[in-house]
Amino acid sequence: LRLSEKGCGFGMDEKLGKLGEFGVIDLFRRMVRPARDWVSTGIGDDCAVLKLGGAERLLVTTDMLVEDVHFLRDGISPSQLGWKSMAVNLSDIAAMGGDPAAAFLALGLTPDIDRTFLNALRDGLLDCASRFGVDLLGGDTVASNGGLVLSLTVLGRASSTEVVTRNGAGPGDVVFVGGGVGDSAAGLHLLLGSPGQIDPADRGQLLKAHLEPQPQVELGRLLARNHLVTAMIDVSDGVLQDLGHLCEESQVGADLLADQLPVSGAVRRLALSAGRDPLDWALSGGEDYVLLFCVPSDREAEAIRLCEKELEIQVVPIGTIGKERRIRVRRDGVWTRPEELGYDHFRR
Amino acid sequence: LRLSEKGCGFGMDEKLGKLGEFGVIDLFRRMVRPARDWVSTGIGDDCAVLKLGGAERLLVTTDMLVEDVHFLRDGISPSQLGWKSMAVNLSDIAAMGGDPAAAFLALGLTPDIDRTFLNALRDGLLDCASRFGVDLLGGDTVASNGGLVLSLTVLGRASSTEVVTRNGAGPGDVVFVGGGVGDSAAGLHLLLGSPGQIDPADRGQLLKAHLEPQPQVELGRLLARNHLVTAMIDVSDGVLQDLGHLCEESQVGADLLADQLPVSGAVRRLALSAGRDPLDWALSGGEDYVLLFCVPSDREAEAIRLCEKELEIQVVPIGTIGKERRIRVRRDGVWTRPEELGYDHFRR
Numbered sequence: 214l215r216l217s218e219k220g221c222g223f224g225m226d227e228k229l230g231k232l233g234e235f236g237v238i239d240l241f242r243r244m245v246r247p248a249r250d251w252v253s254t255g256i257g258d259d260c261a262v263l264k265l266g267g268a269e270r271l272l273v274t275t276d277m278l279v280e281d282v283h284f285l286r287d288g289i290s291p292s293q294l295g296w297k298s299m300a301v302n303l304s305d306i307a308a309m310g311g312d313p314a315a316a317f318l319a320l321g322l323t324p325d326i327d328r329t330f331l332n333a334l335r336d337g338l339l340d341c342a343s344r345f346g347v348d349l350l351g352g353d354t355v356a357s358n359g360g361l362v363l364s365l366t367v368l369g370r371a372s373s374t375e376v377v378t379r380n381g382a383g384p385g386d387v388v389f390v391g392g393g394v395g396d397s398a399a400g401l402h403l404l405l406g407s408p409g410q411i412d413p414a415d416r417g418q419l420l421k422a423h424l425e426p427q428p429q430v431e432l433g434r435l436l437a438r439n440h441l442v443t444a445m446i447d448v449s450d451g452v453l454q455d456l457g458h459l460c461e462e463s464q465v466g467a468d469l470l471a472d473q474l475p476v477s478g479a480v481r482r483l484a485l486s487a488g489r490d491p492l493d494w495a496l497s498g499g500e501d502y503v504l505l506f507c508v509p510s511d512r513e514a515e516a517i518r519l520c521e522k523e524l525e526i527q528v529v530p531i532g533t534i535g536k537e538r539r540i541r542v543r544r545d546g547v548w549t550r551p552e553e554l555g556y557d558h559f560r561r
Numbered sequence: 562l563r564l565s566e567k568g569c570g571f572g573m574d575e576k577l578g579k580l581g582e583f584g585v586i587d588l589f590r591r592m593v594r595p596a597r598d599w600v601s602t603g604i605g606d607d608c609a610v611l612k613l614g615g616a617e618r619l620l621v622t623t624d625m626l627v628e629d630v631h632f633l634r635d636g637i638s639p640s641q642l643g644w645k646s647m648a649v650n651l652s653d654i655a656a657m658g659g660d661p662a663a664a665f666l667a668l669g670l671t672p673d674i675d676r677t678f679l680n681a682l683r684d685g686l687l688d689c690a691s692r693f694g695v696d697l698l699g700g701d702t703v704a705s706n707g708g709l710v711l712s713l714t715v716l717g718r719a720s721s722t723e724v725v726t727r728n729g730a731g732p733g734d735v736v737f738v739g740g741g742v743g744d745s746a747a748g749l750h751l752l753l754g755s756p757g758q759i760d761p762a763d764r765g766q767l768l769k770a771h772l773e774p775q776p777q778v779e780l781g782r783l784l785a786r787n788h789l790v791t792a793m794i795d796v797s798d799g800v801l802q803d804l805g806h807l808c809e810e811s812q813v814g815a816d817l818l819a820d821q822l823p824v825s826g827a828v829r830r831l832a833l834s835a836g837r838d839p840l841d842w843a844l845s846g847g848e849d850y851v852l853l854f855c856v857p858s859d860r861e862a863e864a865i866r867l868c869e870k871e872l873e874i875q876v877v878p879i880g881t882i883g884k885e886r887r888i889r890v891r892r893d894g895v896w897t898r899p900e901e902l903g904y905d906h907f908r909r
Contacts, residue, residue: 261698263663263716265613277667277701277712315611319625319667319712350609353623356630359707364625364667366714368611 257462258379259308259446260369270376272369274305280323280360288404291330293424294363295337301449302367303345303428304502308447310377310437311369313430315350316342319364321357345430375437377506382444382463386507386534389516391429391526394452395480395491396422398498402487410486415479426502433504435523441516445506451499452531453551457540459505469532471496471544492544496551507534605810606727607656607794608717618724620717622653628671628708636752639678641772642711643685649797650715651693652776652850656795658725658785659717661778663698664690667712669705693778723785725854730792730811734855734882737864739777739874742800743828743839744770746846750835758834763827774850779872781852789864793854799847800879801899805888807853817880819844819892840892844899855882 260272278298280286289297299316306313318338322331342349347367400423403416411419429447436442446459452474460467474495484491508516513530520526541548608620626646628634637645647664654661666686670679690697695715748771751764759767777795784790794807800822808815822843832839856864861878868874889896 261663261665263698265617265619267615269613271613271619273663273665273699273714273716275665275667275699275701275712275714277669277703277710279669279703279705279707279710281706282669282704315609315621317609317621317623317714319623319714321625321627321630321710350611351621351623353625353712355625355627357627357707357710358629359627359705359710362625362627362669362705362707362710362712364623364701364710364712366621366623366665366667368621 259305260311262309262376262378264373268373270371270373272306272309272311272371272376273366274302274369275364275366276302276305277362277364279362285404286361289424290337291333292337292340295334295339296341296425298363298365299338299341299347299367300426300428300502302365303341303347303430304426304447304449306367306369307428307430307433308377308445308504309369309371310375310433310442310445311371312434313345313347313367313369315348315368317350317366318352319362320352320354321362321364322354323357323359323361326361345428371437375440377433377437377442377445379444379446379459379462380464382459382465382507382534383509384465384534384536385510386443387510387513387530388456388467388469388532388534389506389508389528389530390448390452390475391432391504391506391520391528392501393422393475393477393480394448394501394503395474395476395495395498397426397500397502398423398494399480399483399491400424401498401500402483402489402494407487411479411483415482418477418479419483423500426500428502429504429526431524432520432526432528435520436504436506436516439519441508441512441519442506443509445504448501448503448505449499451497452501452505453496453540453542454499455505456532459507460534460538460540463534464538466535466537466539467532467541468535468548469540469542471542473529473531475527475529496542607653608659610657610724610726612721616721618719618721620654620657620659620719620724621714622650622717623712623714624650624653625710625712627710633752634709637772638685639681640685640688643682643687644689644773646711646713647686647689647695647715648774648776648850650713651689651695651778652774652795652797654715654717655776655778655781656725656793656852657717657719658723658781658790658793659719660782661693661695661715661717663696663716665698665714666700667710668700668702669710669712670702671705671707671709674709693776719785723788725781725785725790725793727792727794727807727810728812730807730813730855730882731857732813732882732884733858734791735858735861735878736804736815736817736880736882737854737856737876737878738796738800738823739780739852739854739868739876740849741770741823741825741828742796742849742851743822743824743843743846745774745848745850746771746842747828747831747839748772749846749848750831750837750842755835759827759831763830766825766827767831771848774848776850777852777874780868780874780876783868783871784852784854784864787867789856789860789867790854791857793852796849796851796853797847799845800849800853801844801888801890802847803853804880807855808882808886808888811882812886814883814885814887815880815889816883816896817888817890819890821877821879823875823877844890
């Protein structure tokens, strides 16, 4: 999650710059003592996975949204903000193949927030919760001087045989995305008032993708239930970076066919008008909250058919997993490394 | 949790003033749809209680700490801040009689935070976690422009027969506290640079109470395991206010014997020197993080003996539960209502 079109919240000129977000995570991860027997997956996946007696697993994820870092107060309606803060957490549960169940909200409120704002925020949050069968069961409400802060923790459930982590991808697996990528980044481009002519329908589509993302909970469940996927992640940091995370955890690499990425007409038209590369938004824009997953090659057709039949979702093959631990991108028939394309943050 | 000596983060002149913290909670609580069968306790207790198959219950609590609202950067060391953010959450698990197990940290970092600060914060947090058998299993790291924000969610476990809520107190029950009250508020008084002479040992004790609270996890477990308590809460908002919460949830009232409150010599000496009333800190100071619990009258002696024998903790009877839904305070032999003593925030 980030608000600027390039780079995440930590700039290189800041004290933690060289450490960065993933450095901070690693700093905590390194110190954490060996997980006990009831911990199945700890820090380093979309969710932690806990064993709770029997075959059931508890999934836990936390995401924090901070004003002026992840959202601008006048760039998102309070109801959309409520929706989005829930949706990004549900997307993490979806990425594990889980069934989201309960949410806990810590809310840092600035003095200028009024009841109308708060009602709309609550309605958006509970709309999203209700849409995906989640109960809001607790939280904390505090004052914040700096800006509005929403920190949400979501619990989900899955059976032990259906939990999907990031670390099961194997050479030959086909890499899929569960929907279009780049819309959210293009929407952010519009939101930041950047140049580019666009018709109202396109504008609506792109803003909605950025402001009201739809977590692919049903898709994650379908894939997990049918044991179709070896590894899965949601696209929050961008296709390249999230594919990088998945490959790192699976100790593999990937060949990515950039030309096969499902990029909408709206994204292409805005990019053309704005003098931008639509694939840039698709590869590194992030916040698409579609699932990125790996399917054994002999089940590729089955996966496509099942998602179409059960959910009317077109999942799109975008590459293959390879043994060599590096990511290559093929574009216009030419293979390059992401670094050569200017993407230097594609992995930790 | 609050930083000012009087009132919580929401002043009356702010837009949400009349709503207040508990109003915001109720606003969310009202809208939450009827809890499903796997939810045993939702919003309105120290933790949510979830059924997870079998006799085991999952306890969940969330607390958010915001710079300049809950702490001043130069008033608490980073290691103490880490400790305290964990401790206040563990105290909520303790108040349900639970066994804390896993923590998830969402961290909003300002650009001026350096690695030394972060290392110390982590060490304090993990020290407290390790002391009470808790694993840090995940979280989120984001940039914050306003101030440092720590939002922690802690999961705990308890068997269904041992979970203690706020709502089981009955007339005749004896009200106890698990340790001294007022030290934390007196420590905050010192921290804010308020007047009052004090010797270094007293100063150390009071600051430590405020900056490094000790959650009474073992006490909570002991009481729950022995089925000694009918209701329990931790003293975060102050004895009067937290007793008010407990009484409200139990639909009872209480007679509080203020003169029996365990108030330390250090608190009394600072109050004398500062021209303050030590009972004021004890009754409404808050952030003591001792347990406040109700014991059937025929088990009063047993509770005292067991806590002394097993944990060397002196639990102190401070009043009794009554049928009439109001709180009375006896002080110097005279009964008054908290409102007459100037405490108007003792209940929602």
